[in-house]
Structure formats: C-alpha cells, structure tokens
Amino acid sequence: MFRKKGEGYLTAKESRRISKENRKITEEFEKKRKRKNVPESEYITQMRDPNNEVEFDDLHSYFYTDAGVVKSVDGVTFDVPIGKTVGIVGESGCGKSVTSLSLMQLLQRPQGQIVSGEIRLNRGGKVYNIANTPQEIMQDLRGNAVSMIFQEPMTSLNPVFKIGDQVDEVIALHEGKGKSKEEIRRQTIEALELVGIANSEGVANMYPHELSGGMRQRVVIAMALACHPRVIIADEPTTALDVTIQAQILDLLRDLKSKINASIMLITHDLGVIAEMADYVVVMYAGRIVEKGTAEDIFYHPAHPYTLGLMASKPVVGREVSELYSIPGKVPNPVNMPNYCYFRDRCEMKMSCCDGDYPCEIRLSDTHVVSCYRYYEEHKEEAERTANANLLQTARMAAAGEEVKGDA
Amino acid sequence: MPESENILEVSDLKKYFPIKGGYFNRVIGQVKAVDGVTFNLKRGTTMGLVGESGCGKTTTGRTILRLAGEKTGGSVLFDGQEVYDVSPKDMRALRTRMQIIFQDPFSSLSPRLPVGEIIGEAVREHGIVPASEYEDYIDRIMDECGLQPFHKARYPHEFSGGQRQRICIARALALDPEFVVCDEPVSALDVSIQAQIINLLNKLQDERKLSYLFISHDLSVVEHISDSVGVMYLGNLVEYGGKKDIFRHPLHPYTKALFSAIPIPDPGAKMNRVVLEGSIPSPANPPSGCKFHTRCPYATERCRNEVPAQREIEKGHFVSCHEVK
Numbered sequence: 001m002f003r004k005k006g007e008g009y010l011t012a013k014e015s016r017r018i019s020k021e022n023r024k025i026t027e028e029f030e031k032k033r034k035r036k037n038v039p040e041s042e043y044i045t046q047m048r049d050p051n052n053e054v055e056f057d058d059l060h061s062y063f064y065t066d067a068g069v070v071k072s073v074d075g076v077t078f079d080v081p082i083g084k085t086v087g088i089v090g091e092s093g094c095g096k097s098v099t100s101l102s103l104m105q106l107l108q109r110p111q112g113q114i115v116s117g118e119i120r121l122n123r124g125g126k127v128y129n130i131a132n133t134p135q136e137i138m139q140d141l142r143g144n145a146v147s148m149i150f151q152e153p154m155t156s157l158n159p160v161f162k163i164g165d166q167v168d169e170v171i172a173l174h175e176g177k178g179k180s181k182e183e184i185r186r187q188t189i190e191a192l193e194l195v196g197i198a199n200s201e202g203v204a205n206m207y208p209h210e211l212s213g214g215m216r217q218r219v220v221i222a223m224a225l226a227c228h229p230r231v232i233i234a235d236e237p238t239t240a241l242d243v244t245i246q247a248q249i250l251d252l253l254r255d256l257k258s259k260i261n262a263s264i265m266l267i268t269h270d271l272g273v274i275a276e277m278a279d280y281v282v283v284m285y286a287g288r289i290v291e292k293g294t295a296e297d298i299f300y301h302p303a304h305p306y307t308l309g310l311m312a313s314k315p316v317v318g319r320e321v322s323e324l325y326s327i328p329g330k331v332p333n334p335v336n337m338p339n340y341c342y343f344r345d346r347c348e349m350k351m352s353c354c355d356g357d358y359p360c361e362i363r364l365s366d367t368h369v370v371s372c373y374r375y376y377e378e379h380k381e382e383a384e385r386t387a388n389a390n391l392l393q394t395a396r397m398a399a400a401g402e403e404v405k406g407d408a
Numbered sequence: 409m410p411e412s413e414n415i416l417e418v419s420d421l422k423k424y425f426p427i428k429g430g431y432f433n434r435v436i437g438q439v440k441a442v443d444g445v446t447f448n449l450k451r452g453t454t455m456g457l458v459g460e461s462g463c464g465k466t467t468t469g470r471t472i473l474r475l476a477g478e479k480t481g482g483s484v485l486f487d488g489q490e491v492y493d494v495s496p497k498d499m500r501a502l503r504t505r506m507q508i509i510f511q512d513p514f515s516s517l518s519p520r521l522p523v524g525e526i527i528g529e530a531v532r533e534h535g536i537v538p539a540s541e542y543e544d545y546i547d548r549i550m551d552e553c554g555l556q557p558f559h560k561a562r563y564p565h566e567f568s569g570g571q572r573q574r575i576c577i578a579r580a581l582a583l584d585p586e587f588v589v590c591d592e593p594v595s596a597l598d599v600s601i602q603a604q605i606i607n608l609l610n611k612l613q614d615e616r617k618l619s620y621l622f623i624s625h626d627l628s629v630v631e632h633i634s635d636s637v638g639v640m641y642l643g644n645l646v647e648y649g650g651k652k653d654i655f656r657h658p659l660h661p662y663t664k665a666l667f668s669a670i671p672i673p674d675p676g677a678k679m680n681r682v683v684l685e686g687s688i689p690s691p692a693n694p695p696s697g698c699k700f701h702t703r704c705p706y707a708t709e710r711c712r713n714e715v716p717a718q719r720e721i722e723k724g725h726f727v728s729c730h731e732v733k
Contacts, residue, residue, distance in 0.1 A: 091598045212687045213461075242460040242625060244684045247669035251683065269599060272628075272671030295675035313603035315632035317655065317670055323610070324632065326603035330568070 015066050022064035026110040033135065043132040047122050053231050053263040054080040054103065054146075059117035059131075061095075061102045064110075068335035072098040074287040075117070078280075080231065082122075085257065085264040087278030087295070089271060089310070093331060095287040096267045100233045103130060103265075104148055105138050121145060123230070143174045147229035151236040153216035157208040164188055164204030167223050174227045191222045194259075196252055214245035218252070225256060232257075233265045238273060250277060271314055275299055280367075283307050286331055286342040288358075293368035303370040305347045341373070349374060412488055415587055415619045416449040416472070421482035423464075423471045427692060439692045441467040443643035444482070446718060446726075449587075449636075454613065454620040456634030456651075458627055458666070460688050464643040465623045466511070469589040472621070473506055474499070486587070504534050507580035511592040513572035517564040523550075524560030527578045536583060546582070552615075553578040554608060570601035574608070581612060589621045594629060606633060627670050631655055636724075639663045642691055642699040645718070649725035659721060659732045661704050698730065706731050 010018075048055055061073040073095045080086045088096045101107050102114050103121075119130040123145055133141070150156040158166060167188040168181075176184055185204070192200035195218040208216060217237065224232060234253065238246040254277065257264055266277055274281055274295070281298040283291040283306065291304040302308050312325035329346040332338055341347070344354045353373050362375045422444055427437040441464045449455050457465050470476040472484050474491050484491045486506060494502055510516035517526055528546045531537065537545045547557040553574045564572060573593060580588055590609065594602040606629065612618060624630050630637060631651060638648040639662065647660040658664045665682040684703050689695055698716050701707040708731070716728045 091600060214687050243627065243669040244460060244666060245687065246671075247681060247683060250671070251681075270671065271599075271673040275673045275675045275677070276671045278675075299673060299675050310599060311673065313600050314673065315606075315628040316673060317628050317631050317667070321632075323607055324603040326607060327600040 010067060018068060019066045022066070022069075022111070026064055026113060029113045030110050035134070038132075038134045043129050043134070043137070045118070045120055045127050045129045047120055047127050049079065050122070051081055052079045052120075053082045053122050054265075055118075055120040056099070056103075057118040057120065059099065059102060059119060060115040061098050061107060061112065062115045063108075063112050065335075070334045071287050071337060072112075072334070073102065074337075076284075076287075076289055078282050078289065078292055080263045080265060081280075082263060083257075083261045084279040085266055085277050086280045086282060087266045087268065087274035088282045088284060089269060089274055090284035091269060091331065093334070094284045096284050097235055099284075100148070100235060100265055100267055103231075103233065104142055104146060105130060105133070105135075106148075121231070140174075143170060143227050143229065145229055146231045146233065147224040147227070148233040148235065149217075149221055149224045149237050152240055153213060153220050154208075154240070156220055157216060159208055161207075162204065163192075163206055163208065163211070163219055167191060167204070167219070167226055170223050170226045187226070191226045192219070194225065194256065195219075195222045196248075197222070213241055214248060217241060217245075217249055221249075221252065221256075225260070228260055229262060231263050231265065233267070235267045236269070237266075239268065239270070246273075253277070271299075271311060283310070286334070286337065288342065289369075289371070290343065291368075291370045291372075293365075297365065297368040301364075301368070303364060303368070303375065304343075304372050305349045305374075306343050309346075341371075413450055414448045415451045415487055416621075417483075417485040418448070418472060419446045419483050419485075421445045421468070421471060421484060422480040423467055423476060424480045437692055440643050440694060441691060442471055443694075445638075445640070445643075445645045446482075447636075447638055447645060447648050449619055449621065451586075451619055452613070452617045453635040454622050454633055456630035456637045457621060457623045457640060458625060458630050458637065459640035460666075461625065462688055462691065463640045464691070465625075465640055466591055468640070469508065469591050469621055469623050473508055473589060475508070500534075504530075504536070504583040505585050506587045506589070507583060507585040508589040508591060509573075509576050509580050509593045512596055513569060513576050514596070516576060517572060519564055522561050522563055523555075523567075523575055526564070526575060527582050530579070531582050534583060549578050549582045552612070553581065554604075568601075569597055570604060573597060573601075573605050577605075577608065577612075581616075584616075585618070587619045587621070589623070591623045592625070593622075595624065595626065602629070609633065627667065639666065642688060642694055644699060644728060645726075646700065646729070647725075647727050648718075649722075653722065653725040657725075659725070659727045660700075660729050661706055661731070662700050698728075 056076050056078050059073055059076045063070040063072055076099055088099065090096050103119055107113065114131045117131060121128045121130055128141065164185065168184050171184050171187050188204060189200050192203060197203050197215065197218055238249050241249065250273065253264065268274060278295050281293060281295050282289055283304065285306050291298065291307050298307065302311060309325060309327040313327060315324060327346055332342055340356065341354050341359055344350050351373060359371045359373050361369050361371050362379045363369055364375060421442055423442040424438040424440050426435040427439060428434065429436045445468055457468065459465050467476060471479055479492055524546055527549060528542065531545065532542065546560065550557050555571065555574050555578060567575065594605050597605060610633065613620065622630060622633055634651050636650050637654040638645050639660065641662050647654065647663045654663065658667055665684045668682045686703055689702060695702050697713045698711040701711040704711065710730050716730050718726050718728045721727050721732060
C-alpha cells in the first residue's frame with residue numbers, strides 16, 4: 001500500500017512519513033517499558049500446563065523499519081516441555097531467530113518490539129510473562145533461567161579478553177554475590193571441564209584466537225551453562241563447524257542436557273541435526289508455524305507442502321535421485337504479506353480454497369498440527385471450532401489495540 | 409589429435425606456503441597445504457573433493473588452475489599439457505578452457521560493475537564471439553543460467569544469494585570452458601536454493617559435456633553430484649575412487665569416521681558413530697608417518713613412522729593406509 005506499482009521503491013516523503021509513524025508507536029512501547037516499580041501482577045501469570053518449561057502463546061514480534069512494518073513473528077504458538085528438545089526449522093528470514101530472541105528480550109530495540117502475545121517462563125514457584133517483564137527482572141532471568149548459545153563462535157567471544165575472564169564475568173554477575181575471585185575461577189574451570197575441554201586451566205588463560213572453531217564453540221557453551229539455566233537456546237550451534245566437530249558438539253549437548261535436565265530450543269536449517277536431536281519439531285515459514293509435532297510426526301508423516309518440499313530438496317546420503325526437488329518461486333516480501341496462505345504462490349498442491357484467508361491450525365493427531373487447507377475437509381468440524389477461537393482472539397486483540405490508541 | 413579419456417591428470421601435486429618471521433622476515437617454516445595429491449578426472453564427469461576445513465581442498469583447486477602462484481612439486485596435466493609449462497601468452501588462451509566458481513557469491517562479484525559487464529568482460533577480452541553477436545550471446549548465457557536478460561543493467565547488490573550464485577556460474581560458463589572448479593558453490597545458500605543450483609549445474613553438465621571438480625564439505629551434496637570422490641586430510645588424498653565404492657565401502661578410517669558423522673534426517677536411525685577425538689593438527693607442523701595417526705583408532709607403531717603409499721585396493725579405488733588389506 002505504501003509502494004509504487006510492483007516496485008520496492010519509496011519516495012523520501014513516504015519514507016519520512018513511515019518513520020514518523022513508527023517513532024510514535026515505538027516510543028509508546030519504550031515508555032511502557034521504562035516505568036519504575038512495575039507491580040508483579042503485570043508480569044506474573046499461570047502456565048497452561050505445569051509440565052512445560054516455556055509456552056509461546058500467539059507471539060507477535062514486529063520490526064518497525066523505514067520501509068514499513070516487518071512482521072517477523074506473526075502469531076507463533078508452541079510449548080517447550082521440561083527436559084525435552086524442541087527443534088525449530090526454516091529457511092533464513094523465516095523468524096526462527098527472532099522467536100528465540102523474543103524469549104531473551106534481546107530484540108534490537110526500539111525498532112524490534114514484542115507487539116502482543118505471551119511468552120510464559122516457568123521458574124518453579126513463579127511464572128513470568130516475558131513480554132511484560134521489566135528490565136531489572138529480565139537481567140536476573142537471562143543466564144540464570146534462560147541462556148543462549150550463539151551461532152558464530154568466532155564473533156560471540158571478545159577477542160581482547162582471556163577465555164577465563166569472560167566466563168568469570170558471567171558467573172560473577174549472576175551468582176557471584178559473596179564469592180571470592182578464586183571461588184569464581186574454580187567454578188569457571190569446572191564449567192570448562194564440563195564441556196570436555198581437557199586442559200581447562202591452560203585454556204582459561206588463552207585468548208579466543210588461540211583456539212580452534214570447535215573449542216571456541218565449547219567455550220561459548222560453557223558460558224551459557226555456567227549458571228545452570230533451565231532453558232538453553234541453541235541458535236545454529238553447529239552451522240559454522242565441520243561434520244566431525246559437529247558430531248562432537250551434538251554429543252556434548254545431548255550429554256549435558258541429560259546431566260542437568262534442561263530443555264533445549266534448537267534452531268537450525270539442517271533437518272539431519274533436527275532428526276538426531278529433537279523430540280518435538282516446529283517448522284516455520286515467513287513468520288508463522290506451518291507444521292508442528294513430534295519428530296516422528298514430522299519426519300515419517302510430513303503433512304504441509306512446505307515441509308515436504310524442504311525434505312525433498314535436501315540430498316541424503318544413500319538415497320539416489322536423478323534430480324533434486326526445488327521449491328519454485330521465493331518467500332513473499334516481508335513488508336507486504338499477502339492475506340491468503342503465505343505459501344500458496346509456491347505451492348504445487350494448491351486448491352481453489354487456498355485463495356481464502358490464511359488457513360487455521362488443523363489437528364491431525366494429539367501432537368501433530370498443520371496449517372493447510374488440504375486437511376480441512378477431513379477435520380472440518382474441529383477446524384471450525386479452532387477458527388472460531390481464533391476469531392475471538394482477533395477480536396480481543398483488536399479491542400486491546402483500541403485501548404492503546406485511547407491512552408495515546 | 410585423439411582426445412585422451414582424462415581431461416585432467418594430477419600427480420603428486422604439492423603446494424607449500426612459506427611462514428615468514430624472525431629477523432629480516434626470513435622463511436622459518438612451511439605450511440604444507442597440499443602435500444602430494446594424485447588423481448585423474450575423466451572427461452564429462454564430476455569429481456567431488458571432501459574434507460574438513462583447512463585440509464587443503466580449496467588450495468588444490470586453485471593450484472590446478474595455476475591461481476596460487478608457482479606449485480611446489482608434482483605435475484598438472486590438462487588435456488595432456490602441463491599447465492605450469494605454458495607461456496603466459498598461451499596461458500591466457502588456456503584460461504578460457506578452465507574456469508572457477510568461487511565459494512562466496514557475496515564477495516566474488518564486483519559491486520561496481522553491472523551484471524552484464526561482469527559476465528561479458530572476459531567474453532569481450534578473449535574475443536569469444538564477434539562484436540556484433542556479443543549482446544545476444546550474453547542474453548543467451550544468462551537465460552541458460554536462469555537469469556532474466558533484462559537484469560543486465562542491474563548491480564550485484566540487487567540480487568539474492570541464489571541469483572548471485574547464478575551470476576557466478578554464468579560468468580564461468582560464458583567462456584565456454586571444458587573444466588570448471590566449483591569451490592563450495594552451495595555452502596552459503598539455503599536448502600531450497602541449494603537444490604536449484606545443484607540442478608542447474610547438472611543440467612549444464614549434460615548440455616555442454618563439462619567436467620567438474622566439486623569442492624565441498626557437505627557430503628550429501630557431494631554424493632548427489634559426483635561420479636568419483638576424493639577424501640582429503642591435512643594436504644593428502646587419503647582415499648579416492650568411484651562414488652559407490654567410497655560411500656558404500658569406505659576403507660580408510662578417516663573416511664569411515666567422516667561418513668558416520670553425517671546426521672541422517674530420520675529420528676529412528678540407529679547411530680553407529682565413530683567419534684574422532686580432538687581436531688585437525690596444524691599443517692605447519694604435521695605429525696610424522698601417517699598424518700592421521702594422532703586421531704586414528706587403529707594406529708600402530710608403523711603408522712607413526714612410515715608414510716603410507718597410495719595403493720589400489722579394488723579397481724579404481726585408491727587408499728593410503730597401512731592397515732587396509
């Protein structure tokens with residue numbers, strides 16, 4: 001609507017207008033966030049199921065850019081059960097990293113904002129709604145409750161500090177009260193030993209450039225685990241590594257998970273890694289979940305055309321095909337999403353009803369959920385029930401939107 | 409001249425890089441990036457070269473094309489002719505017959521040149537087609553590589569990763585080469601784009617009878633595209649043979665470990681993994697004897713002292729290991 005016909009071109013005037021509007025919206029969010037002494041009632045809530053560690057409930061995270069609003073995460077709902085690994089797959093730009101950054105409240109502010117929805121984090125006694133948690137509380141949760149392993153071990157370590165000092169800092173900040181330097185260092189050495197670094201005291205005195213890629217990734221994992229978090233987010237932990245090192249790191253993650261009984265959110269685009277590690281799989285496309293279920297559901301009975309395409313386009317050792325399948329077309333423009341199914345234009349199984357609204361979630365089994373009209377007929381009754389619930393939700397959201405405007 | 413069966417014969421190729429340091433920048437050591445690599449490439453086929461990062465795959469590719477300065481030893485016969493003996497003038501002509509597709513489609517395209525010029529520069533320079541047919545020729549090449557000819561006036565930053573890789577492929581193919589080194593052409597791309605590029609490379613090979621040296625660390629891609637496979641470790645080709653031989657009956661312990669590390673997209677698959685301890689040793693100071701003995705589960709006294717020779721175990725299946733009988 002802001003653009004010239006078919007072109008991605010914006011005049012300076014339009015761009016200025018958009019950024020002015022954006023500033024208005026983001027300032028509103030920032031003002032809300034900067035309030036002092038927020039009462040607990042605003043961010044303490046209840047889990048839907050106490051066996052879950054994290055629950056994402058209709059999460060919307062938007063970026064207010066000068067070219068328009070990018071809906072990076074647009075209504076994502078899934079659970080991370082205690083002690084399980086949830087794999088999130090999708091192509092670059094599908095919102096998998098933004099989902100995990102929302103859980104850490106690490107979105108690039110002020111452009112990036114959690115607009116609506118809840119992320120419930122279970123901390124034993126208390127349940128936090130991350131979307132509304134104020135900054136001071138969040139600082140306590142990060143590292144202690146949720147912790148992240150970043151994609152590139154080369155860039156996520158500081159090149160001018162020794163490994164030991166960098167791990168010390170994490171421990172001192174989170175559980176260092178009343179501890180001496182020696183005690184903290186002892187804990188650092190333990191953390192490094194836990195991730196299988198043999199010469200841990202020597203490594204603690206080295207700089208990052210003296211270590212190989214696999215060793216650096218181990219250090220990053222040690223930092224993430226230093227304070228025994230309940231949830232570990234691993235954002236493409238092995239993408240930059242060789243297969244042999246990847247195998248070592250995956251073994252290590254599996255081992256550690258069973259040792260400290262944590263939950264892992266594993267983000268990757270490699271289906272092989274997902275199959276090996278994950279108990280539950282979430283497939284994302286253009287900011288939405290197109291299919292979710294247990295690993296068996298997704299790999300043995302994939303339902304959504306995108307999941308099928310993704311699996312067919314990856315060559316597998318031992319499976320011979322004359323030509324690889326490739327999904328035609330490309331991802332729709334994130335600023336200007338269509339109002340029908342986002343995958344329709346690339347889908348080879350599309351039907352006439354696909355021109356309608358974005359398909360609702362359809363339950364194929366207790367665990368397996370897919371958003372596609374191909375399964376609408378068989379599960380019609382149930383689908384309509386969810387559709388009604390969704391409508392209610394939308395209505396409620398619209399009402400909440402009015403409220404914000406009214407305040408302004 | 410009768411055409412020989414092999415387009416490329418590489419024997420005992422070596423490339424060392426000097427390490428400079430100390431007073432007056434003396435040479436104080438050598439990185440043995442490629443240390444005795446021998447293989448043949450048949451006309452119209454693809455050879456995959458796999459190995460961990462830092463094992464010398466890329467240097468092998470560049471040394472074959474005479475892009476990495478002088479070689480240290482061995483020979484590279486391209487169509488029966490030693491590449492390093494050709495005069496600079498003839499080398500220019502030879503360059504049109506062997507091309508390279510670089511790893512990173514983001515840094516290997518000049519941001520200041522429009523796409524038509526990137527693809528056409530070498531065509532004009534080498535006089536591949538008469539000036540009157542030049543524009544049509546570029547259009548045809550772009551069309552073949554799945555690019556729209558009206559994109560000619562655009563600049564690389566306006567394209568996505570997959571399209572840029574197509575530009576790189578079009579640039580290499582515009583000179584009508586016989587042999588192309590593909591240096592990790594799909595590593596930087598998403599799975600669905602990766603499939604498009606692999607299909608394109610296969611299609612072009614069928615149409616033009618191209619020979620590829622396909623360098624990659626992704627074993628599943630190599631299995632899909634290759635006819636023969638070479639496995640490199642620390643500058644040596646440890647195993648080399650037909651695709652089926654290598655993937656069905658790997659013999660070298662390193663190849664076995666490498667293949668068992670591939671994650672299989674099947675949650676029920678039984679893991680029977682040979683986990684390699686430690687990481688790849690420094691090529692500046694490689695271990696004595698068999699270079700793999702520091703990580704090999706079957707290493708014996710002999711492996712520590714004696715360098716294993718390349719032996720033909722089955723027809724066309726070569727292994728460098730003392731323990732393989």
